[in-house]
Amino acid sequence: MTYEECIQACMACMEECNRCYDACLQEENVQMMAACIRLDRECADMCAFAAKAMQANSPFAAQICGLCAEICQACGDECAKHEHDHCQRCADVCYQCAQACRKMAA
Amino acid sequence: MTYEECIQACMACMEECNRCYDACLQEENVQMMAACIRLDRECADMCAFAAKAMQANSPFAAQICGLCAEICQACGDECAKHEHDHCQRCADVCYQCAQACRKMAA
């Protein structure tokens, strides 16, 4: 796992989470998506934060990636519960990012 | 209007918007709050961005505050439509921040 691969995973995850966030807010049953909306925002913002840390060569990059892995995992677990395409797609990308960030943190 | 007053207005607005965002996600009728949730996030993040720009003496502080004023106004207008205490409180703080940012941008 290189910095660059992990940055790309974070960027991809940020994108899917923000798209899923937007799509959830437009669903008919927004209520059911409340946890997903909340985690999508948090995960998107965490991924942007982790990408920045790696790009800027932060001395805390490994620890930041460790936290990012946990949030990606939680967001993936929530998204995986919903059948919407945007949630399923988001879950996949979250799990990939969680794995990349775990390796980076190790 | 000093930088410090406008920073404080942005910090207060960031806080109320994030609290309103959280409260909206816990409302029974989340659907009705979708626009509010979206604008709360956007306004909170814009206010954090504007506060940082002023604190760090950015050459773009005035322009950033100009955009922040518009987003605060829109968020305040949306929040003002809802009778929840958190929305009414958020609308007030958004309007105060919009005014502070407009003065700073001028």
Place this chain on the structure above:
Amino acid sequence: MTYEECIQACMACMEECNRCYDACLQEENVQMMAACIRLDRECADMCAFAAKAMQANSPFAAQICGLCAEICQACGDECAKHEHDHCQRCADVCYQCAQACRKMAA
């Protein structure tokens, strides 16, 4: 110009700006790079903000891209003054992003 192309331009610009920021902080003559460091941070953060706005389908995406274009232009102009490879690379990517954001804002 689609949202996706502009998001990619913002992501690429965020990355080069954060890398240039890190490299400038490691240069022998940091003093000479002070304006570059400042603009690199600002531009990287603005690009992340603009990418998020487009990804999340923000009603303010066009205006945010308009401001992003100005900051990218300023950062590119500063980077272009320095002969370091990281600055020249960053200038190129900033100008590309400025152009993409201007089209998106129009």
Place this chain on the structure above:
Amino acid sequence: MTYEECIQACMACMEECNRCYDACLQEENVQMMAACIRLDRECADMCAFAAKAMQANSPFAAQICGLCAEICQACGDECAKHEHDHCQRCADVCYQCAQACRKMAA
């Protein structure tokens, strides 16, 4: 330690770090301040992230505060080395925020 106290500590720390960042970039000996500039940015951004997490009632608030405490400690340790008023002031506020965040994380 309540959320509100810790949010205020994070907000105050974000402000001093961004001010110290700006002041360091204007020092005659920027070179000597490179580590300080880098940590000021990181700490300011981490504090903004932690404040947001607490305000929005994030399920990860404790873990985010735990990481924030480490970054505040490191930034305070770096700032404490420098005699500039802005660095000494920043070190104080960083240590206060580190303490508040450690309690919140516990």
